[in-house]
Amino acid sequence: MDQAPALKLFPQTAQIASDGHLHIDGLDVIDLAREFGTPLYVYDAETISARCRAYISTEGYRCALSSHYPAPAEVTYAAKAFLCVRIAQLIASEGLGLDVVSGGELYIARQAGFPTARIHLHGNNKSASEMAQALDTGVGRIVVDSAQELAELAHIAATRDVVVPIWLRVSPDIDAHTHTYRKTGLLDSKFGLPLATGDAARAVQAALSSPYLTLRGLHAHIGSQILELEPFCRTVEALLDLAEEMGRHGFSLHEFSPGGGLGVPYVDADPGIEIETYVRSVSHAVVHGCQTRGLPLPRLVLEPGRSIIGPAGVALYTVGVRKEIPGVRTYVSVDGGMADNPRPALYGAQYTALVANKADQRPIETVAIAGKFCESGDILIHRVCLPYLEPGDILAIPVSGAYHLAMSSNYNHAHRPAAVLVRDGQARIILHRETDEDLARRNVALS
Known part of the structure; x- marks a missing residue:
């Protein structure tokens, strides 16, 4: 596997494998998505340590x-x-x-x-x-x-x-x-x-x-x-x-x-x-x-905060619904959005993305990556050129380590995502995904 030019914004251990899958610290992120579910935040310990040591x-x-x-x-x-x-x-x-x-x-x-x-x-x-x-x-x-x-x-x-x-x-x-x-x-x-x-x-x-x-x-x-x-x-x-x-x-x-x-x-x-x-x-x-x-x-x-943790994090989402409006735009919705990353809605922040299971494929379409939440402003990326996206594809957004989970919410009663830390070829949970029980815990019913 070789470090591809498309990976310069990803953690320093990111590589594209021979099967076209994105790997971080030697781990196939498609396997991580299957094991831990999506949305999933993947943090690379080697990148965090290296950026600490730069200071x-x-x-x-x-x-x-x-x-x-x-x-x-x-x-x-x-x-x-x-x-x-x-x-x-x-x-x-x-x-x-x-x-x-x-x-x-x-x-x-x-x-x-x-x-x-x-x-x-x-x-x-x-x-x-x-x-x-x-x-x-x-x-x-x-x-x-x-x-x-x-x-x-x-x-x-x-x-x-x-x-x-x-x-x-x-x-x-x-x-x-x-x-x-x-x-x-x-x-x-x-x-x-x-x-x-x-x-x-x-x-x-x-x-x-x-x-x-x-x-x-x-x-x-x-x-x-x-x-x-x-x-x-x-x-x-x-x-x-x-x-x-x-x-x-x-x-x-x-x-x-x-x-x-x-x-x-x-x-x-x-x-x-x-x-x-x-x-x-x-x-x-x-x-x-x-x-x-x-x-x-x-x-x-x-x-420093962002300059240490930001480039170390990658957000993984599963692709869902496609909506094509001829001559206007193609929307591709994912299973996260402004509840786990409010920065595009709040600041107009820009991002790019990689299709983690098609990382070696040529981009052929320009799409908008939409979140699943009840706001028209819930657009993670307004324009990005990617391989053809299909339901079930895994979308990887780099530089997601800072001010995503830190600013996340339960809007629409969404479960806040899990996070894993990868190190020495192993992935360990550092934040559990929320459950319905977590959402209900603070509620008090009338007697």
Whole structure:
């Protein structure tokens, strides 16, 4: 079997076998579909590990951070992209930390045995119980998002007589040049303490004056699926300006995170930024920025999510109904859709596909891949050229590892799909498919 050009968006172990079937880590995905059913999400452990190691050194792999940043640095995986117990364990084994944004994500991380000192709690509206849970479990950092939260966290810490290490999330008013819904660093945003209004500077002073808070660093996250380097570098400059200004008030920048947001290609036409290129650019921006301002180099923390897990996942669907409208369009419906992948409906996200049981066949028709849910917007792919599709064919959509299952729903009371992790030629369930009993469990009948 040889790596085919059509597979460049698939996990790095993907191959096309002599029988024309798609294989991942040596496993025929048609066999996986038969064994586990569809929709099925297949995650390739080798791809996850390799992409973790592109950020941080493990077992002899070249470490981009140690090559380009001459001070301590770390990488924390953004759990919001996709989290389950087994993925958390794999991320931990690769030496990464973990960013969580809810009590639920923190609970799953703890179920996985993830070291809590390597967990950071984010979120724009943390509840008192979530902050208390973070303190009680020894979470490494709490990233404070607002002045109100700063005061509330100080109060919770005072009731426990503990001192909490924190970062402040700053909104630098930088356009990430991504979809509007994914922009998180503008002035008009629900996230962070705005630089432009002086809120960020006032929060620094408030944190420094609290006996129950230790301000260790500054943080920003300007968006996701970013395919340019310039916005990241501008973010570094904006936060270092704040650090320099606040240095006059006694603040020392020990830790610094420009967040995550590095995008990945979803279709052949998408540009791509290599992880090493991104790390080099951000590292150089921090080093140059600190030298220019006379600041010592802080501990640099990067927060990738999609760029680690996205390319490692493949969604498998079974083809069902064909609807041909002469001169208009041919719709081919599959057994999943917006309930397991809301991104096309939400963001207009584009995807491509491969017919997994006809992977060596020439494309002969252009079709729309439709989901099975009761929305006209439930179209996974509007135009894709494929071999002739028949009921029972297995459709494989690459780059499905991030923000699919993490954003999935029970719309139309659909069962959320199963997920498997393939490694060393074996497939293991990491998420069970939901059942009717799962759907009914939260229902309460009138007596």
